[in-house]
Amino acid sequence: MQVCAAPPFAIDHASSCDARWRPHDLLRLQRLQAFDNEPTWVREAFGRAPYAVVRRALAADGFVAIGMRGVGRSERYGTWASSADVVSAVSPEALSRTPLAGRDALPAFAALAALQNDATGPLSALVWGPTGSAGFELATYVPTVSVSSDLDLLIRAHDKPLAQDVARDLLNCLQALAQRVGVRVDAQLDTPAGGVALAEWAAGKPRVLARHERGPQLIADPWGSASHGDDA
Template identity: 35%
Template sequence: MVMNPHDLLKIKKTTKLLSSPEIPEWVPESLQDVPYVVVRRAPMSEGMIPIGVRGKKRNQRFGAYIAEENIVHLISPVTILQKYAWREKISNSPMPAIKALGHVHEIFKPYNLLWGPAGSVGFEMVSKCQTVTKSSDLDVVVYADEVLLIEVVENIVNKLNQLSVMVDVQIETPNGSVSLREYDREEGPILMKTIDGAKLVHNPWEPEFVKAPYW
């Protein structure tokens, strides 16, 4: 099974977490109510998959590992737009971050971008658990195997800045992830998140940074 950071996993309620720190009490309680976790950007550990658990409170986030056999279903951000009736969701939700999905769709549409919601918006759409608040940002992942033209990026950022909600866009390249807004600045090296840690790069698509998939 191919997994990438930001993918959501529905897991068995009997799943055992592997973690060095002691597992907080809220973690098993949360997973019993909402058995969904997110794939973290981290190396595999003895064949175990790095995942993150969300709690009911904003500060309740916990990283651990699980065995692949515990996965019931995988949902990527792109799949959310394809199968999770997001148009109906934005029509019925009072939350600005969810409603902003429609605007982002129209902004991205001319460029045929492969993208989807992540963060609290993506999690709520999949899990049906209310995690988005009125102050939530909209986290978005754009998948780009090839270089995005800076003219396209500038146009997108300008239109996103006109929205009433902060839209945090991460560009997933074959080498790692960079912020769309930081890439737009064109001021020296930018921070790229990789499974081996953060790196400063001038071009996130440079072949020298290409690494083999980690599963």
Template identity: 45%
Template sequence: MVNTFLAHDLLWGMTPEHLPVDAPAWAYEALGAGQPVVVRRATTAANRIAVGVRGRLREQRYATTMAKSAITRRVRPEDLGHAVLVRDLPALHALARLRPVLDGCSWVWGVSGAVGFELASGVEALHERSDLDLILRMPHPLDRGHARELLAQLDASVCVVDMQLQTPHGAVALREWAGPARRVLLKDNRQARLVCDPWQPSLEPMP
């Protein structure tokens, strides 16, 4: 089992018995059905990992932690880029259209959010108005001009498409990086902060 887990990874092995006693009933139901949990950004003890339990409703999200020793399976967003799901839904049509575009850029990319959850688990999480959430692994800086070109491709889709650029220091929304603002919001396991360069946040002046 790989010890380095990243936000949006899906993990199996957590059971209702692992939940705190004050967890909502729907969270017990989800884990009782064998559903995976989603890795989230937060700091934890070395032997645990921050995760979220998804319910059937959009507002049903429960933050907790999971023992690494309980993990039985891991699926990363990049494992799902070419997974097939036969349902006539806008988010899936958007994924099919964007797949060759992203493959042609030679970047490591993947699917998260409701689309990724359903592709990985088979649990129906999508509906007609579902967004498509994508992850782009970007160890090296992406020019803002290229970011605008990529965003234009996403915005030509039949549904809302959101993409996170995963830098070595955290995640930034492509939509922000392609926008006019000089500073953008960078999220890591400890905080969210405004930076000028998500690939070199250490160069930010102290507030």
């Protein structure tokens, strides 16, 4: 997030995350609380699509950390919503919807369809779904994806480690698809340590960057004891 609102609670009260929602879930809100220094585009964006994405940050009871998105890449805003204002939620893995008429040929949607229709591909045994502009458009049916949009993916790997050789095979598959369709595909693993880039884990680095609610940390094993901060 390029801009972030100050939390509407004492920072020492930010000790947990509402278990009903996970990072990258899209929340439909009945109201968006305004804070000082809110970018001018936020109200218009909320009027166009009253949705926000859950971001990785601790919050006090009754609040959820959210991110708002506007029209361009520069329009991103981290803020906070009251849990009582959440009307509904949809996870990336639930977004198996058809794009708006005439938009399925956009590179991001074409690549997504190819992955969803591949019953024997490396993603077929995993729980995954689109995030970013593709996920936002499928959740809201508000045109968001452009010809130059990336395809961002979230792969749920919280309960079962993803072996590095499997990660390499998956990365190679995604890169081949990206080259064939003409789109950049960026995948993130959802692990106990937080969000880890698939490309980093597949590269076999001694440590990878894990984006956790308590902050980023470099760890050796996102599924081991380091995932609890011992190797931070």
